[in-house]
Amino acid sequence: MSEGDRRPLRAGIIGTARVGSWYDDLQAGTPELIPSSHAGCYAACPRTELVAGSDLDPERLERFGKKWGIRALYADYREMLANEALDVVSITTSWGHDHAAIAPVVAESGVRGIFCEKPIATSMAEADRIVRLVEQNGVKFACAYLRRWNPRYHALRAAIDSGAVGRLVSITAIGAGNLMHAGTHYADIMAYLAGDPEPAWAWGRIEPVPPDAKSPTARVDPVGSGYVEMQSGVRFFLEGVSPGAITFVVSGTEGKLMVFNDARRADLWRRPQGSSDRWLEPESLPVPPQTRSPVLPALEDLVASIDAAVDGSDPSRQPANDVRRAARAMELCLALHASHRRGGCRVELPLEDRELSVDTW
Numbered sequence: 001m002s003e004g005d006r007r008p009l010r011a012g013i014i015g016t017a018r019v020g021s022w023y024d025d026l027q028a029g030t031p032e033l034i035p036s037s038h039a040g041c042y043a044a045c046p047r048t049e050l051v052a053g054s055d056l057d058p059e060r061l062e063r064f065g066k067k068w069g070i071r072a073l074y075a076d077y078r079e080m081l082a083n084e085a086l087d088v089v090s091i092t093t094s095w096g097h098d099h100a101a102i103a104p105v106v107a108e109s110g111v112r113g114i115f116c117e118k119p120i121a122t123s124m125a126e127a128d129r130i131v132r133l134v135e136q137n138g139v140k141f142a143c144a145y146l147r148r149w150n151p152r153y154h155a156l157r158a159a160i161d162s163g164a165v166g167r168l169v170s171i172t173a174i175g176a177g178n179l180m181h182a183g184t185h186y187a188d189i190m191a192y193l194a195g196d197p198e199p200a201w202a203w204g205r206i207e208p209v210p211p212d213a214k215s216p217t218a219r220v221d222p223v224g225s226g227y228v229e230m231q232s233g234v235r236f237f238l239e240g241v242s243p244g245a246i247t248f249v250v251s252g253t254e255g256k257l258m259v260f261n262d263a264r265r266a267d268l269w270r271r272p273q274g275s276s277d278r279w280l281e282p283e284s285l286p287v288p289p290q291t292r293s294p295v296l297p298a299l300e301d302l303v304a305s306i307d308a309a310v311d312g313s314d315p316s317r318q319p320a321n322d323v324r325r326a327a328r329a330m331e332l333c334l335a336l337h338a339s340h341r342r343g344g345c346r347v348e349l350p351l352e353d354r355e356l357s358v359d360t361w
């Protein structure tokens with residue numbers, strides 16, 4: 001079937017506020033990242049047509065309707081799912097517990113694809129349910145851990161895969177912050193850079209919540225740090241406490257990759273060829289500029305996965321951050337909480353305590 005023969009996929013959004021609808025209005029300083037709102041991406045993608053939205057807040061819903069010319073507006077997302085024959089649905093509500101409540105209903109509603117904000121849930125029991133229902137219903141699922149679609153991180157992964165640091169030994173992430181809100185992003189990108197190995201065990205330490213914490217995230221989702229050993233032998237170190245820019249150190253048998261400012265700069269330090277010297281020498285590692293929003297490629301990947309299933313060309317194709325990888329990012333961070341609660345002991349993975357729940361906004 002040619003592109004022109006296909007009808008556009010009917011899209012709806014649950015949570016029609018900042019990320020769902022008006023995020024692009026805040027992006028004047030980085031026009032290359034527009035569109036980054038889910039609504040803007042549906043409008044920009046030739047394969048999708050935004051037809052409906054749902055929000056509990058009538059003022060936000062009305063504003064969304066006016067902005068995008070949408071008349072099918074619902075206070076109750078279940079009604080939207082029942083009435084609108086949607087092919088793809090974004091879940092852009094704010095809390096993890098809302099994602100956990102909404103995603104299973106959407107997965108069983110007959111849609112072909114879900115584009116879900118992170119984290120997808122608060123506990124592994126909830127995440128397991130989402131994974132099961134998404135897979136049972138043959139739904140394609142993309143979670144917005146967006147660095148998976150960022151060319152800067154693609155360049156880092158290509159360098160690691162081509163042996164730039166020799167055999168990969170460890171990845172350290174510095175400044176991971178609130179574990180579920182931001183730490184899951186770091187956990188996900190460490191997993192990506194390491195080729196998504198299976199985790200073996202973890203230990204962690206959770207910082208006390210400051211008594212004057214004001215933001216919802218800071219109150220319920222503490223900062224944490226920890227260590228995860230993967231079955232491949234690669235180690236992840238998550239340092240949660242430093243403030244500032246997103247920083248990684250990728251360490252291998254032949255060198256180190258120092259990654260600064262969310263991968264806007266990467267310095268490769270390598271052992272000189274044929275040298276047994278323990279000193280390293282710097283080399284530049286060019287990282288491409290991000291000339292495009294990573295949200296649109298995420299949606300395009302989801303749409304391509306739906307299309308490949310419908311036309312039979314690649315039924316097993318999944319978006320780069322699928323439901324299992326989204327659940328894995330949560331599990332690595334929840335494992336640090338589980339370890340802390342047991343006095344800093346080693347906890348085995350998969351996590352035994354599937355009910356352990358940490359919400360975030």
Ligand SMILES: NC(=O)c1ccc[n+]([C@@H]2O[C@H](COP(=O)([O-])OP(=O)(O)OC[C@H]3O[C@@H](n4cnc5c(N)ncnc54)[C@H](O)[C@@H]3O)[C@@H](O)[C@H]2O)c1
Nearest residue numbers: 015017018019020054055056057092093094117118144361
């Ligand atoms: N992927 C990223 O890099 C990234 C960046 C920023 C935010 N986020 C995530 O995006 C999500 C949304 O953030 P935001 O800033 O847009 O939040 P927001 O508060 O601006 O919007 C959420 C909206 O969801 C609505 N809502 C809540 N429950 C609902 C329900 N049951 N039915 C319908 N509507 C409901 C709320 O009324 C609100 O209008 C969060 O999970 C946040 O962590 C991700």
